[in-house]
Amino acid sequence: MTKPRLWITRRLSDATLERAARDYDVAVNHEDTPGSAAELIAASAEFDAIIPCHSEHFTAEAVAQFSDRLKIVANHSVGVDHCDLPALKGRGIAVTNTPDVLSDATAELAMLLMLGAARHAVAGDRIVRTGAWDSWSPAFMVGKQVTGARLGIIGMGRVGRAFAAKARGFGMDVHYFNRTELPDAQAEGATYHQSVESLLKVADFLSLHCPATPETANLMNADRFALLPAGAVVVNTARGALVDEEALLNAITSGHIAAAGLDCFQVEPSGNPAFAAHENIFMLPHIGSATRETRDAMGFRALDNLDAFFAGRTPRDLL
Structure with missing residues (x-):
């Protein structure tokens, strides 16, 4: 069975990347720079799922140019103010976040x-x-x-x-x-x-x-x-x-x-x-969730949401 293609936009914890590589066809931005609108648009045609951080901005303008391939945005964050939720939902793209763990x-x-x-x-x-x-x-x-x-x-x-x-x-x-x-x-x-x-x-x-x-x-x-x-x-x-x-x-x-x-x-x-x-x-430079334990937990929570989605279940943190 073909694994879903997943783009991870930032350098997440080692444990998260190891698990993601086991279960998905993964591409990781090892340069660890914020994904631009152009990169998000291009990724929507190449990937079934994206795990972004708060640094990636899913504006209505960008989402309007997305390919139909992208099915889910599983945020590696609690806050989703970087996502235009109505625009994403209007394109039939599921959106999740990572509450509780941080x-x-x-x-x-x-x-x-x-x-x-x-x-x-x-x-x-x-x-x-x-x-x-x-x-x-x-x-x-x-x-x-x-x-x-x-x-x-x-x-x-x-x-x-x-x-x-x-x-x-x-x-x-x-x-x-x-x-x-x-x-x-x-x-x-x-x-x-x-x-x-x-x-x-x-x-x-x-x-x-x-x-x-x-x-x-x-x-x-x-x-x-x-x-x-x-x-x-x-x-x-x-x-x-x-x-x-x-x-x-x-x-x-x-x-x-x-x-x-x-x-x-x-x-x-x-x-x-x-x-x-x-x-x-x-x-301090926006490091509220920056502990090793929490970074692992956030990454795993995002992957849990992806696993549920691609198994045909409702993700726990579906917005």
């Missing part, structure tokens, strides 16, 4: 960013690394304490709940906004807010865990930053599109926001060069 890894990174931002990690590292640490006083490098503080979470899905669980280990008072109130068993004592505005007013720390959609674009704008208590810390490990970066810079410059921890940006790769002037902005 929640803990991303929540761990959110905790790192929150602690690092609150305790001056960027400035402290620079001072020690450059040999500038030549004195001490009780007023030196005083930061914001996490333990016992009120944490606001926007988006109480899998990652948001995993982050809340870790925050409880620090004795944080967890508050959240979600499209719907969680059952008590999932909320685990967290306080529900019916509006973003209500949540922001009590959030000493704010962490974003919602998807990027037209409705959540620039979710955190100047008006909403102003609602946070003075000296709040903002963390974003979800999507850069959620934050109006100019408004965040203004809030940081004014001192209303004490610090920010960011793993994602409006422009990726590269981020926002203006943030570099502020040592109270702790930044």
Whole structure:
């Protein structure tokens, strides 16, 4: 029996590539560069399936030029804002993602960013690394304490709940906004807010865990930053599109926001060069899911979806 042809657009984990080669006729982009629209269009005529990452953009314009051969796009990501879902579905192309498996890894990174931002990690590292640490006083490098503080979470899905669980280990008072109130068993004592505005007013720390959609674009704008208590810390490990970066810079410059921890940006790769002037902005290059265990799990979840599809079953993560 002829194996389905599969294009893997980026260099996935060794375990993922080994399994894919066993079960599919695979081509891998070992150069590990983002696939362009032209490459996606060409691949649609050569392959039955594609495993892309968030770096490949399935726009309506590109999808309109796809061949009828391509049957499924099995994303190696949870977010699918890089895919025009109506356009893909209109061409009869199945789309899946990889939920569940990266929640803990991303929540761990959110905790790192929150602690690092609150305790001056960027400035402290620079001072020690450059040999500038030549004195001490009780007023030196005083930061914001996490333990016992009120944490606001926007988006109480899998990652948001995993982050809340870790925050409880620090004795944080967890508050959240979600499209719907969680059952008590999932909320685990967290306080529900019916509006973003209500949540922001009590959030000493704010962490974003919602998807990027037209409705959540620039979710955190100047008006909403102003609602946070003075000296709040903002963390974003979800999507850069959620934050109006100019408004965040203004809030940081004014001192209303004490610090920010960011793993994602409006422009990726590269981020926002203006943030570099502020040592109270702790930044990482969108690596929330970057652990060996999670990369294997994401790759296997994408392959599980392909296996089900080509066996005539409904993929577990069909969107």
